Structures are given as C-alpha cells and as structure tokens.
Amino acid sequence: MGGPHAVKWRKKQGKKRKLEETLASTSGEEEEEEEELEDNEQRAVEEEEKDGDKEAAADEIAGPPVVARPIHGSKKEKGVIFVLEKACLEVGKVGKNFQILNSDDHSNYLRKQNRNPADYRPDIIHQALLAIFDSPLTKAGRLQAVYVRTEKGVLFEIKPHVRMPRTFKRFCGLMSQLLQKLSITAVGKREKMLNVIKNPVSHHLPVDSRRIGLSHSSEKSVNLVDFVVNASEDSTLVFVVGAMAHGMIDKENLDDFVSICKDPLSAACCLNRICSALEQKYNI
Numbered sequence: 001m002g003g004p005h006a007v008k009w010r011k012k013q014g015k016k017r018k019l020e021e022t023l024a025s026t027s028g029e030e031e032e033e034e035e036e037l038e039d040n041e042q043r044a045v046e047e048e049e050k051d052g053d054k055e056a057a058a059d060e061i062a063g064p065p066v067v068a069r070p071i072h073g074s075k076k077e078k079g080v081i082f083v084l085e086k087a088c089l090e091v092g093k094v095g096k097n098f099q100i101l102n103s104d105d106h107s108n109y110l111r112k113q114n115r116n117p118a119d120y121r122p123d124i125i126h127q128a129l130l131a132i133f134d135s136p137l138t139k140a141g142r143l144q145a146v147y148v149r150t151e152k153g154v155l156f157e158i159k160p161h162v163r164m165p166r167t168f169k170r171f172c173g174l175m176s177q178l179l180q181k182l183s184i185t186a187v188g189k190r191e192k193m194l195n196v197i198k199n200p201v202s203h204h205l206p207v208d209s210r211r212i213g214l215s216h217s218s219e220k221s222v223n224l225v226d227f228v229v230n231a232s233e234d235s236t237l238v239f240v241v242g243a244m245a246h247g248m249i250d251k252e253n254l255d256d257f258v259s260i261c262k263d264p265l266s267a268a269c270c271l272n273r274i275c276s277a278l279e280q281k282y283n284i
C-alpha cells in the first residue's frame with residue numbers, strides 16, 4: 001500500500017498494537033509504565049480526533065483497559081455488589097462535540113439552558129468508582145459487580161476487571177462514549193466491559209441479595225465494621241450509595257437503610273469505609 005492512506009493505516013496499526021501490548025502486561029511494577037503508555041495512546045487519539053478523523057479514533061479507544069484479577073467465587077467466596085444511585089452523568093452537545101456536562105467547564109452553557117450548574121457533578125461518580133476499583137477488596141477479587149444509575153434513570157453495569165480511567169477528562173470521555181454507544185467492549189475481546197442495561201437493577205441482582213441502602217438521614221445508626229462482620233454469609237451484600245450532588249437515595253426495595261457516621265460523607269469516603277469494613281471481615 002502507498003500514499004497518505006497507507007501511512008495513516010500503518011500509524012493506526014502501530015497504535016493498536018501498542019495498546020494491545022499495554023493491556024497484555026498487567027502486573028505490579030509494569031502498571032506505572034502501562035499508565036504512561038495509555039496516556040500516550042490517549043494523546044495520540046486526541047490528536048487524531050482533532051484532525052477530524054473522529055470515527056476512527058472512537059474505534060481505537062473502543063474499550064477500556066482490563067486488569068487481571070482473581071476471579072471472585074473461585075473458592076466459593078461471596079462477592080460484593082455496589083449500586084451507585086443518581087449519578088450526575090449527562091451528555092450535552094457543546095459546540096460540535098458531545099461531552100459529559102460538568103459545573104466547571106460548562107457553567108455558561110448550563111445557565112443559558114436555565115439549568116443549575118451545581119447539579120452537574122460527574123466528579124462525584126468518578127471519585128466513587130475509583131474508591132471501589134482501587135480498593136484491596138476489588139484487587140482480591142471480591143467485587144462481583146457495579147451498577148450505576150444516572151439521575152436520568154439510565155442503568156449500566158461495569159465489570160470488576162475494568163481499569164477505571166484515573167483522570168477526570170478520560171473518565172468523561174469513556175462515559176460519553178458509553179452513553180452514546182450503549183456499550184464498551186474491551187480491546188481485542190468480545191466481552192462488554194461497560195454496558196447499558198434495562199431497569200430495574202433488582203432484575204440483575206442475585207436472588208440471595210441483601211440490599212443495604214446508606215444515608216446520613218437514616219435513623220438506624222450502625223457501626224459498619226460490626227454490621228458487616230455480623231452479616232450472614234448466606235447472602236450477597238449489595239450496598240446502595242448515592243452519587244448525586246444533593247438529595248438522598250430512594251428507600252424502596254431495600255432490606256436495610258443505615259447511617260454509618262454522624263457526619264454527612266462524600267460518596268467516595270462512604271465507599272472507602274464499606275470496602276475497608278469488608279476487607280477486615282475477609283482478612284484482606
């Protein structure tokens with residue numbers, strides 16, 4: 001092949017190979033290097049997008065990196081499920097591009113549409129997901145599933161072995177892609193790593209689920225470590241936590257509704273506490 005198209009094709013193959021190599025090495029020390037490669041990859045994709053070749057770029061980032069983790073349930077161990085409610089994830093057309101709206105970058109755009117910028121806080125769900133995916137609990141293979149429901153009621157599942165984008169910009173890029181394409185597949189694999197699914201979330205939970213909703217306003221105050229340690233091994237624990245800027249989760253369809261601290265916590269702090277309590281229970 002010759003000419004400009006061939007050069008472009010070879011460049012793309014090179015980038016694709018680099019990304020696949022990156023995904024293949026997933027252990028310990030290699031992680032930092034991997035992050036760097038991913039950054040370069042992302043920059044390359046961004047440059048390509050600027051060139052106007054948006055469709056090709058979307059194909060190349062069509063899939064978040066995956067990480068090798070022990071498979072939950074391999075020793076008949078119970079996994080844990082998180083449901084993050086009312087996440088502020090809304091796609092808007094800003095100029096020529098579709099973007100996840102946020103109060104920092106789109107305040108004028110939102111005000112012009114008589115919307116309150118303070119309600120647009122996708123950073124909350126990003127921080128919440130990092131708290132879950134970075135936890136030793138997840139690294140030990142105890143994460144069974146994560147479900148996110150947006151403020152607009154869109155429900156999606158995130159597989160436990162997804163490597164969550166660490167920067168906010170990349171996270172928003174992934175979420176925008178997901179909400180437009182409805183699923184994201186891992187590079188070189190068929191498995192859907194992020195997938196928009198039908199409501200209600202209860203249809204996707206195991207029959208032995210025990211749904212525990214968390215809220216500062218609950219009258220039932222518990223010591224989270226004792227609560228988790230004493231929870232029956234026969235049920236799968238499902239923690240429902242809010243990821244919105246204001247308000248609280250719905251109490252319906254919950255088996256328990258508890259407060260874990262006298263102060264109102266951020267979603268990320270609340271999830272750190274839950275993961276830490278489970279790590280103590282499971283000696284992780």
Ligand SMILES: C[S@@+](CC[C@H](N)C(=O)[O-])C[C@H]1O[C@@H](n2cnc3c(N)ncnc32)[C@H](O)[C@@H]1O
Nearest residue numbers: 214215216241242259260261264265266267270
């Ligand atoms: C409503 S969001 C608040 C978001 C916050 N503005 C932020 O930046 O993360 C936090 C969620 O964490 C949980 N939460 C916060 N404080 C809590 C507490 N004291 N006890 C139990 N759950 C709590 C609730 O599920 C709540 O919906």
